[in-house]
Amino acid sequence: MTESGGHGGGGLHAPFDMFGLSGRVAVVTGGLGQLGRQYCRTLAGAGARVAALDLAADENAVSRAFPDLAGTPACPLGITADVTDKASLEAALARVCEVAGTPDVLINNAALDSPPNAPLEENGPFETYPVESWQRVFEVNAQGVFLCCQVFGGAMAAAGRGSIVNVASIYGLVAPDQSLYQYRRDRGEEFYKPVAYSASKSALYNLTRYLAGYWGRKGVRVNTVTLAGVFNNQDPAFLASYEPRVPLGRMADESDYNGVILFLASDASRYVTGSNLTADGGWTAW
Numbered sequence: 001m002t003e004s005g006g007h008g009g010g011g012l013h014a015p016f017d018m019f020g021l022s023g024r025v026a027v028v029t030g031g032l033g034q035l036g037r038q039y040c041r042t043l044a045g046a047g048a049r050v051a052a053l054d055l056a057a058d059e060n061a062v063s064r065a066f067p068d069l070a071g072t073p074a075c076p077l078g079i080t081a082d083v084t085d086k087a088s089l090e091a092a093l094a095r096v097c098e099v100a101g102t103p104d105v106l107i108n109n110a111a112l113d114s115p116p117n118a119p120l121e122e123n124g125p126f127e128t129y130p131v132e133s134w135q136r137v138f139e140v141n142a143q144g145v146f147l148c149c150q151v152f153g154g155a156m157a158a159a160g161r162g163s164i165v166n167v168a169s170i171y172g173l174v175a176p177d178q179s180l181y182q183y184r185r186d187r188g189e190e191f192y193k194p195v196a197y198s199a200s201k202s203a204l205y206n207l208t209r210y211l212a213g214y215w216g217r218k219g220v221r222v223n224t225v226t227l228a229g230v231f232n233n234q235d236p237a238f239l240a241s242y243e244p245r246v247p248l249g250r251m252a253d254e255s256d257y258n259g260v261i262l263f264l265a266s267d268a269s270r271y272v273t274g275s276n277l278t279a280d281g282g283w284t285a286w
Helices: 034-045 059-065 086-099 131-159 178-186 195-218 236-245 258-265
Strands: 025-029 049-054 077-080 105-108 162-169 220-227 276-279
Touching (some): 025 034, 034 258, 049 059, 049 086, 059 077, 077 086, 086 131, 105 131, 105 258, 131 195, 131 220, 162 195, 162 258, 178 236, 258 276
Parallel strands (some): 025 049, 025 105, 105 162, 162 220
16 A cells, blocks of 8 residues: 655555654753743754753753763753844854754743732732733733744744744633633632733743744744643642543643644654644643
């Protein structure tokens, strides 16, 4: 049996060759965070030379993030960079090109949200949400992705190939379910999931579509992946509200998204661009 004809589709492939990234260079922003570390490991495991960009990505920080990979070819190259600073990103690109070559893959993973212990005004009612908080979140989540696409995506387009994955969220695709946080209000707190994270993540969908159309003829694919919540020792009262809301009945494990990231980064998705891959345990199905 042979593969049916089509543009670039002839010939047989070993079952997993299409997921391989051997010889390619991948950049992961927020590469030392909970999910960033997972993406770095996954891409390196597929054969890529990985650069982990983070606000503090010196050698010690990389060794702490990847203790079992330290000193091996699979250990990510740590580069200190600020996604809100174009000059910082241009310096990071120069470093990646110097050490490994022009990037083939960009995972825009770095993001900012108001933590649960943020000041009252940040987690309070929409009517009094501080404009400074809105601007700070947008600067990282929307402007940061824009700048990374300009710098790294521009280099990919000049080279005539590449894959960009913009990491979005269920809270950018649908509104936060404020009832999940009723347990906090029952405790006497005035807590609401803030607006800026949702609005900033929503911006990624049309940025992705725009760039998919803009760079398609230059061989650069651009897609989003929409993720749900990741287990990180949350308050049991929150889990009791959240998990029944998910058809699969649980929060994501930090490794649950590795496959979709690899799919979009690799040739397995070579005819996929301008799309959104939702990996949310079924959250948006209901």
